[in-house]
Amino acid sequence: xxxxxxxxxxxxxxxxxxxxxxxxxxxxxxxxxxxxxxxxxxxxxxxxxxxxxxxxxxxxxxxxxxxxxxxxxxxxxxxxxxxxxxxxxxxxxxxxxxxxxxxxxxxxxxxxxxxxxxxxxxxxxxxxxxxxxxxxxxxxxxxxxxxxxxxxxxxxxxxxxxxxxxxxxxxxxxxxxxxxxxxxxxxxxxxxxxxxxxxxxxxxxxxxxxxxxxxxxxxxxxxxxxxxxxxxxxxxxxxxxxxxxxxxxxxxxxxxxxxxxxxxxxxxxxxxxxxxxxxxxxxxxxxxxxxxxxxxxxxxxxxxxxxxxxxxxxxxxxxxxxxxxxxxxxxxxxxxxxxxxxxxxxxxxxxxxxxxxxxxxxxxxxxxxxxxxxxxxxxxxxxxxxxxxxxxxxxxxxxxxxxxxxxxxxxxxxxxxxxxxxxxxxxxxxxxxxxxxxxxxxxxxxxxxxxxxxxxxxxxxxxxxxxxxxxxxxxxxxxxxxxxxxxxxxxxxxxxxxxxxxxxxxxxxxxxxxx
Numbered sequence: 001x002x003x004x005x006x007x008x009x010x011x012x013x014x015x016x017x018x019x020x021x022x023x024x025x026x027x028x029x030x031x032x033x034x035x036x037x038x039x040x041x042x043x044x045x046x047x048x049x050x051x052x053x054x055x056x057x058x059x060x061x062x063x064x065x066x067x068x069x070x071x072x073x074x075x076x077x078x079x080x081x082x083x084x085x086x087x088x089x090x091x092x093x094x095x096x097x098x099x100x101x102x103x104x105x106x107x108x109x110x111x112x113x114x115x116x117x118x119x120x121x122x123x124x125x126x127x128x129x130x131x132x133x134x135x136x137x138x139x140x141x142x143x144x145x146x147x148x149x150x151x152x153x154x155x156x157x158x159x160x161x162x163x164x165x166x167x168x169x170x171x172x173x174x175x176x177x178x179x180x181x182x183x184x185x186x187x188x189x190x191x192x193x194x195x196x197x198x199x200x201x202x203x204x205x206x207x208x209x210x211x212x213x214x215x216x217x218x219x220x221x222x223x224x225x226x227x228x229x230x231x232x233x234x235x236x237x238x239x240x241x242x243x244x245x246x247x248x249x250x251x252x253x254x255x256x257x258x259x260x261x262x263x264x265x266x267x268x269x270x271x272x273x274x275x276x277x278x279x280x281x282x283x284x285x286x287x288x289x290x291x292x293x294x295x296x297x298x299x300x301x302x303x304x305x306x307x308x309x310x311x312x313x314x315x316x317x318x319x320x321x322x323x324x325x326x327x328x329x330x331x332x333x334x335x336x337x338x339x340x341x342x343x344x345x346x347x348x349x350x351x352x353x354x355x356x357x358x359x360x361x362x363x364x365x366x367x368x369x370x371x372x373x374x375x376x377x378x379x380x381x382x383x384x385x386x387x388x389x390x391x392x393x394x395x396x397x398x399x400x401x402x403x404x405x406x407x408x409x410x411x412x413x414x415x416x417x418x419x420x421x422x423x424x425x426x427x428x429x430x431x432x433x434x435x436x437x438x439x440x441x442x443x444x445x446x447x448x449x450x451x452x453x454x455x456x457x458x459x460x461x462x463x464x465x466x467x468x469x470x471x472x473x474x475x476x477x478x479x480x481x482x483x484x485x486x487x488x489x490x491x492x493x494x495x496x497x498x499x500x501x502x503x504x505x506x507x508x509x510x511x512x513x514x515x
Contacts, residue, residue, distance in 0.1 A: 013048065037086070050079075071106075167218055168182065169237070169253075194261050197269075288329065289315075337461060372415075438457070
């Protein structure tokens with residue numbers, strides 16, 4: 001071919017596409033399509049300026065990465081594209097409307113569609129055949145979609161979940177058939193999320209923040225938004241139910257939560273609504289906030305002050321201008337805690353006593369759990385009986401509504417109480433080991449704990465909180481467990497001996513505020 005012919009060649013681009021299944025089909029492979037399109041271009045005198053390859057994307061929609069690049073490329077007049085060469089029409093689109101729009105758009109750019117395996121002349125018959133082939137492609141696509149939906153329905157009715165797994169589950173194959181299984185990392189966090197909501201102690205937003213800090217993230221590794229978190233709490237898949245195509249079937253996979261826990265959470269959400277304005281008092285940067293009060297009765301607060309180079313954490317009492325370095329304040333608190341640590345002799349005696357009380361408490365808790373479970377069954381039976389009376393015309397709709405609301409309230413309270421009781425599989429050995437280590441070194445355990453545990457520990461050890469007078473810590477009450485050593489030594493005074501702490505000096509405050 002001489003230079004004159006090269007300069008007179010029309011410019012064209014090639015578009016190839018395969019779906020995941022078709023990649024193994026040699027007749028439709030990318031390399032085969034590319035070769036056929038290049039042969040076509042050489043035969044009809046086209047110069048190929050660009051090749052666009054789509055891998056694994058469906059032709060059901062025009063919103064495809066490489067197709068959009070192709071359209072943008074053709075829109076640029078400087079490229080001078082006159083034709084898009086494809087192996088077959090269904091490579092470009094399996095949707096009649098999409099194909100028509102693509103053809104009109106390319107025509108506006110002065111670009112024709114050329115199929116290597118289907119020849120259409122630019123006349124009424126040719127255009128009719130082109131439209132017919134586009135319709136055949138859509139018909140084939142519709143048949144495939146119907147078969148796919150039918151397969152999904154069959155799988156669902158067999159109890160298998162064949163869609164993309166939601167957080168907490170993984171897509172797996174069991175005996176060669178697709179389904180889902182619990183994710184070992186996220187499933188326990190999902191369970192804990194539902195359990196926290198079910199207790200009706202924290203707001204939904206508080207739980208979202210707490211569980212996010214523990215590592216719950218979505219499939220993209222990002223924290224849940226408020227809206228998506230609420231939607232997650234209403235997903236029956238966690239209780240083992242597949243709800244698709246207007247049908248509901250129990251899955252054969254192991255659910256993350258029980259039906260009872262799921263229903264309790266729905267009651268809580270229904271009762272509280274989606275919005276909460278509760279103030280979160282626990283702050284990881286300032287664990288002693290609101291736990292200590294001064295001689296004026298003002299509670300301790302905490303905040304960060306911005307200096308010239310970095311930020312500095314301070315505690316202060318209400319509007320009091322006396323700042324206390326957070327780290328020094330926390331260290332002094334730890335020293336105060338350590339005053340009450342027990343030695344090995346006292347711990348040995350306590351362990352025996354705690355074990356005895358633990359066994360007794362466990363028996364009582366199991367009895368209470370059984371009572372609450374029976375009570376919830378009675379409430380559910382009562383609910384069904386009231387509905388039947390309404391259907392039989394014994395009670396009217398107004399009475400029905402009032403009584404159902406009361407039952408729902410009682411069910412919520414009963415299930416909330418039930419969820420706070422230790423489970424039968426609670427590891428009491430670990431609890432005893434933690435308690436033993438805490439009694440041996442309370443300040444160390446407190447320092448290493450997360451904010452929620454820190455707050456519980458400090459309130460446990462000092463049930464009435466602490467006072468801070470004349471730069472000294474003090475308290476009128478400590479947990480009875482720490483009084484064990486009083487059996488072997490003199491009793492504590494009504495006012496526990498205080499431990500001192502010097503606040504930041506005025507000059508230091510000034511330097512911090514101006515740095």
